[in-house]
Amino acid sequence: FFFQAEDGIRDAQESRGLGDVYKRQLMNNVTNWVFDLDNTLYKAECGLFDKVHVLMGRYIEEKLGLASGEAQALRSKYYHQYGTTLRGLMMEHQIDPDDYLDYVHQINYDVVSPDEKLGDTIKNLSGKKYIFTNANYGHVEKVLDKLKMNNIFDGCFDISESDYLPKPHKDVYDAFQKKFNLDNSSTAMFEDLHINLKEPHAMGWKTVWVTNNLEYNLNKDVNQQEDIQKIIEEKGYITEVTDNLENFLININ
Numbered sequence: 001f002f003f004q005a006e007d008g009i010r011d012a013q014e015s016r017g018l019g020d021v022y023k024r025q026l027m028n029n030v031t032n033w034v035f036d037l038d039n040t041l042y043k044a045e046c047g048l049f050d051k052v053h054v055l056m057g058r059y060i061e062e063k064l065g066l067a068s069g070e071a072q073a074l075r076s077k078y079y080h081q082y083g084t085t086l087r088g089l090m091m092e093h094q095i096d097p098d099d100y101l102d103y104v105h106q107i108n109y110d111v112v113s114p115d116e117k118l119g120d121t122i123k124n125l126s127g128k129k130y131i132f133t134n135a136n137y138g139h140v141e142k143v144l145d146k147l148k149m150n151n152i153f154d155g156c157f158d159i160s161e162s163d164y165l166p167k168p169h170k171d172v173y174d175a176f177q178k179k180f181n182l183d184n185s186s187t188a189m190f191e192d193l194h195i196n197l198k199e200p201h202a203m204g205w206k207t208v209w210v211t212n213n214l215e216y217n218l219n220k221d222v223n224q225q226e227d228i229q230k231i232i233e234e235k236g237y238i239t240e241v242t243d244n245l246e247n248f249l250i251n252i253n
Contacts, residue, residue: 026239027252030206031127032180032187035153037140038133039192040245042112042147044212051107056085059103063095080220083166084134090164097164101136112146118246119149125253131156132176132189134166155180167196173203190245194219194231194238201237208248209241 035041038049053075060071078088089095122129130153131140137158144150157179159165162172177184188206191197197207211217211228222228232238242248 027188027206029186030188032182033125033127033129034132034187034189035130036133036191037131037135037143039212039218040190040210042115046111048109048111052104055104055106059100064093083168086164087166105139109142109146112143114146114148116148119147119152121246121249123152125249128154130154130180134159136160168199170199173199194235198237207237207239209238210245211241211243
């Protein structure tokens with residue numbers, strides 16, 4: 001992976017020791033650790049969100065009377081246009097959000113494996129730990145149960161608390177910050193969708209982009225490995241990037 005140094009993007013293999021020192025210095029004042037849930041606390045390769053996507057499409061088929069291909073195309077369109085498929089369905093079709101969320105999370109969570117090593121690493125971080133997700137509480141509880149991370153986090157903010165407005169809208173971050181009374185200068189956020197790091201960076205948070213296997217990547221502007229470095233250089237709102245959350249947290253602790 002790459003990390004963002006003061007003089008640009010370094011390759012971790014070429015400057016591993018310096019990189020770890022730099023990262024520890026950069027994160028040493030963090031006391032509020034904010035984690036996205038899906039494809040961040042577990043690897044996207046497990047396929048959990050693929051199951052959700054199938055049910056999203058099926059829900060659209062049933063509610064709007066569309067064929068399977070049309071429903072999946074609309075799902076993808078709304079996801080990229082509104083931040084979540086749900087928001088698009090609410091805005092364009094007045095869909096009830098709780099009905100939708102209950103439906104799309106009727107999945108088998110057994111594909112999520114326990115990750116007690118990551119859980120222990122997060123638990124040992126100095127300060128408070130939070131979940132900040134575009135999903136609902138029911139989904140959060142089931143995922144954390146499978147990960148064996150039930151008793152690690154100090155708080156959770158789900159999409160219902162922002163009236164179903166999703167990240168990356170600014171008002172959502174403001175509501176999250178207000179709920180937990182966070183000091184922006186000592187807060188770091190970990191997220192697999194880089195666009196969701198733009199607003200927290202503007203607020204003064206440290207931002208860490210957790211990348212996934214390209215096959216399972218949900219960033220529409222990432223199609224090859226080189227795109228990751230290009231985005232870091234061009235966007236300016238990504239403090240750090242890693243493809244291994246556990247190792248990253250170990251190296252800064």
